[in-house]
Amino acid sequence: MLADSTPFISLVRLSRLEASAAISKARWLYDVNVPIELTDSFGRVHTDLRISVTDRCNFRCSYCMPAEGMQWLPRSEVLSFEEIERIVRLFAQDLGLKTIRLTGGEPLMRAHLPLLISKLAAIRTRSGEPLGLSLTTNGSTLAAQAAALAGAGLSRINISLDSLQRERFAELTRRDELNNVLEGIAAAQAAGLEPVKINCVVMSGVNEEEILDFARFGRESGVLVRFIEFMPLDADQRWARDQVVSLETIVERINAEFPCEEVESGNDPAQRYRYRDGGGSFGVIASVTRQFCDRCDRLRLTAEGGLRNCLFGVDEYGLRDLLRSGASDAELTERIVACVQAKWAGHSIGTVNFIRPTKSMSQIGG
Ligand code: SAM
Ligand code: SF4
Numbered sequence: 303m304l305a306d307s308t309p310f311i312s313l314v315r316l317s318r319l320e321a322s323a324a325i326s327k328a329r330w331l332y333d334v335n336v337p338i339e340l341t342d343s344f345g346r347v348h349t350d351l352r353i354s355v356t357d358r359c360n361f362r363c364s365y366c367m368p369a370e371g372m373q374w375l376p377r378s379e380v381l382s383f384e385e386i387e388r389i390v391r392l393f394a395q396d397l398g399l400k401t402i403r404l405t406g407g408e409p410l411m412r413a414h415l416p417l418l419i420s421k422l423a424a425i426r427t428r429s430g431e432p433l434g435l436s437l438t439t440n441g442s443t444l445a446a447q448a449a450a451l452a453g454a455g456l457s458r459i460n461i462s463l464d465s466l467q468r469e470r471f472a473e474l475t476r477r478d479e480l481n482n483v484l485e486g487i488a489a490a491q492a493a494g495l496e497p498v499k500i501n502c503v504v505m506s507g508v509n510e511e512e513i514l515d516f517a518r519f520g521r522e523s524g525v526l527v528r529f530i531e532f533m534p535l536d537a538d539q540r541w542a543r544d545q546v547v548s549l550e551t552i553v554e555r556i557n558a559e560f561p562c563e564e565v566e567s568g569n570d571p572a573q574r575y576r577y578r579d580g581g582g583s584f585g586v587i588a589s590v591t592r593q594f595c596d597r598c599d600r601l602r603l604t605a606e607g608g609l610r611n612c613l614f615g616v617d618e619y620g621l622r623d624l625l626r627s628g629a630s631d632a633e634l635t636e637r638i639v640a641c642v643q644a645k646w647a648g649h650s651i652g653t654v655n656f657i658r659p660t661k662s663m664s665q666i667g668g
Contacts, residue, residue: 337428338635339398340601342611342645349400350600351393353386354667355418357605359408361440362476363464365503365536366663369476372537381607383418385625387425389603392631394427397638401434403460405667407605410443416454423455436460438501438668442479444486452493459490460499460528465509466519474509487525498525499585504547505532513547517556521581528572528585534651535613537662549573549588556584569599589613595648601641602667609641613666614649 340348357375359367381389393399402422409415423435436458437451444461451459463483465471471480490498502509502516513529520527529552534541553575556562562575565583571594572585588594595612602610607622619641624634 337396337398338639340638340642342642344596344645344647346596346598346645347398348599348601348642349398350403351390351399351401352403352405352600352602352667353390354406354603354605355386355404355409355412355415356380356407357665358411359406359440359664360411360442360477361408361479363440363462364474364476364538365505365532365541366668367537372664375606379606379622381603381605381622383414383421385607385622386418386603387421388625389607389621389634390422390433391425392634393638394425394433396428396631396635398427399433400427400431401436403436403438405438407664407667408440408442409437410439410447416447416450419451419454419456434458438462439486440475441483441486441490442477443482445482445489448486448489448493448495452495456495458497458499459495460501461487461490461525462501462503463487464503465512466515467512470509470512487523491524500525500527501530502527503530503532504552506545506547508545510547510551513552513555514559517560517584520584521560521577524582526583526585528587530587531590533589533613533663535663535666535668537664543590546590548591549586550591552586569597571598590651593648593651598648601638604661604665604667609638610666611641611645612649613663613668614651615646616660617644 342348362369390399390402406412419435423432425433427433435456437456438460439462441461441463461483464474468478468480472478487498487500500516500520504510504513516527516529519525531548532541532546553562556575560581561578563578565574565576567574570585572587573592574583574585576583598612602613603621604610604618607625608618608620610618619637621634621637624637
């Protein structure tokens with residue numbers, strides 16, 4: 303075992319040829335147990351992994367899934383807990399991973415999720431640190447599970463909520479479950495999950511009139527509301543630029559009622575704003591109008607074990623078949639490094655260069 307202070311090998315700014323040489327070198331380096339830092343050819347270091355634990359969902363949000371006809375993956379194609387654990391252990395001990403977010407589909411639809419969380423909570427980075435463990439959920443069954451999730455080692459949670467009005471909520475999600483979600487939010491707070499963040503996708507002519515209601519909700523209930531610009535990842539492929547409510551509009555509306563100022567957000571995709579009266583803060587994830595690709599530090603693992611280097615990417619690097627064919631850690635590392643090396647500078651939503659991914663948000667893992 304190497305000392306905690308072992309330097310990471312950084313694979314920065316390489317041409318394709320150099321990258322392939324570096325990958326072979328990485329394999330050799332891995333064989334002698336030297337950890338690799340997952341740096342892409344633009345110098346971005348990847349320390350965050352989003353893991354989709356299922357493609358299934360009990361909601362049918364109009365901006366994500368069609369009302370009918372979703373085809374679910376057969377159970378045998380979905381990564382087992384042991385397979386996820388092996389991948390995370392490799393990432394944490396040899397590839398510089400620091401944080402994980404479990405998502406889906408709806409992650410709480412996966413049976414025995416607290417068991418997976420307890421397995422992941424036991425993994426340590428090379429320097430002996432636990433990983434930051436968080437979850438994104440629609441919250442509909444959270445009231446019954448929040449305490450078990452927190453007890454298993456979950457530290458943070460994001461709950462999606464796009465309307466505080468029962469009828470609109472039911473129309474948007476195609477399920478009449480607003481009360482269950484509100485109870486889930488309260489249960490998450492009671493279980494000590496901190497912070498509780500609320501993800502609210504804002505769409506023009508749909509729920510934009512609720513921006514101030516959500517700002518008030520955040521100020522009064524102690525949750526951190528994050529408004530999300532509508533992205534072209536809906537399964538119905540109905541996204542249009544004029545349905546996007548921009549960061550500028552959201553901040554303008556809130557600022558008129560509750561004066562606020564922008565604060566430094568670091569690597570967080572959400573641009574953060576602080577209320578000047580001390581009433582807390584809110585965030586805006588402006589994937590369309592203020593892209594944050596230059597500070598992206600994340601990779602995504604789909605439910606069937608495909609590694610993706612961008613939410614809007616079109617390529618996937620399959621890890622499941624490698625795992626199931628008995629691949630060594632060195633072989634897995636080689637594919638992971640190839641995925642990172644192929645990462646582009648950024649997506650180009652709203653321009654002619656944008657290629658829409660064939661998978662929707664729920665199939666990738668948002
Ligand atoms: N089912 C869980 C949930 O809804 O929180 C986790 C998966 S969901 C795909 C993750 C996040 O993606 C949610 O906050 C959801 O609102 C967001 N999302 C889904 N489709 C989107 C779209 N087309 N544009 C912006 N956000 C979207
Ligand atoms: Fe399900 Fe989440 Fe997609 Fe809504 S956003 S349909 S809850 S996966």
